Amino acid sequence: MTGPSAPERICLALPTNRACSPTLAAVAAEAAYAAGHFGVEVHLLVLDSCDEPTLAEHARVLAGLPAAPGVVTHHLDEHRQRVFLRRVTERSGRADAGRLLSLLLPDDVSYGACTDRVFLIAAALGCRSVHRRDSDSAYQTFEGAPVFPVHHEAAALGRPAAQVADLVSETVLDPALARRPVSMAGASFIGELSVDIGEMAELDAAVYHDVVSLWAPGHWSEESRRELVE
Incomplete structure (x- = not known):
């Protein structure tokens, strides 16, 4: 006899280069919601490029969060990210592995590079989807409770577009694409410009x-x- 199959894994990612303790706690709550609501294993991935005092504060906040079934937390500073990326780039077999590493983890802030790192690490963790959050954002609330984007994202990703079309208020789906799986889900920000x-x-x-x-x-x-x- 074989045991029950392992739950699917998703990655809830938060790259940051600023102090964001309240956001860490809020995103962790979203991770717990996703694990409990969808029965998935949520890998909460924090890519932290902050200075040492802020990094230590973030580590303290994450360590103090209540345990949530189905949630695995990864808090990676730039050193740990570099170790992982060096192994990946060296194993790629590319002659310019050093340049590739510098593009993935540049000295300056790069939204594109940190997103690339998120996807590489999520793939290494065996996650089927990535759900990125920003450290300067907060959740809307409805009737006093936070509204978690993962509720709609996880319900849509991977499903045929025709099935998801019934879940939204408006659609311009081309019938020729109705059987294709949804590969990206997004939403609009409300508030100050990013x-x-x-x-x-x-x-x-x-x-x-x-x-x-x-x-x-x-x-x-x-x-x-x-x-x-x-």
């Missing part, structure tokens, strides 16, 4: 317009796109 978009607006209004216009549905008029941007 730091990268805000800086873009300050530096170049035209570039800001072009980027934010991409958020609009394809059938929107130019006037509607302009209203979205403004």
Whole structure:
């Protein structure tokens, strides 16, 4: 006889380079919710690029969180990330493994690089999906309880698009794509602009317009796109 199959694994990831103890606790609550609601094993992955005092405070917060069945926490500083990435790049067999390592873990802050690291580590952990959160964001609430994005993400990812279409209020799904699995789920932020978009607006209004216009549905008029941007 064989035992029950292991639960599927998902990765709830929080890269950070700033103090964010309240966010750590909030994301940990989302991880516990996902494990309890979907029966998955949630790997809470914190990629921490903070200074030593902040890193130590984050470690204290994570260690003090209540144990949650089905949640496994990984708190990796840049040294531990570098050790993992060096092994990965060396095993890749590429002649430029050193350059690849420097691109994955650059000296300067890089949203793209930290997202690449998240996906590599999640794959190594055997996770079927990645759910990224930002350290400067917070959860909306409904009737006094936090609204966790993973509720909709985990319910949609991997399922045929036609099945997920019934779960939303509006859809422009091409029937030819109805059988394809959902590979990405996202939502809109409410509140202050994220730091990268805000800086873009300050530096170049035209570039800001072009980027934010991409958020609009394809059938929107130019006037509607302009209203979205403004």
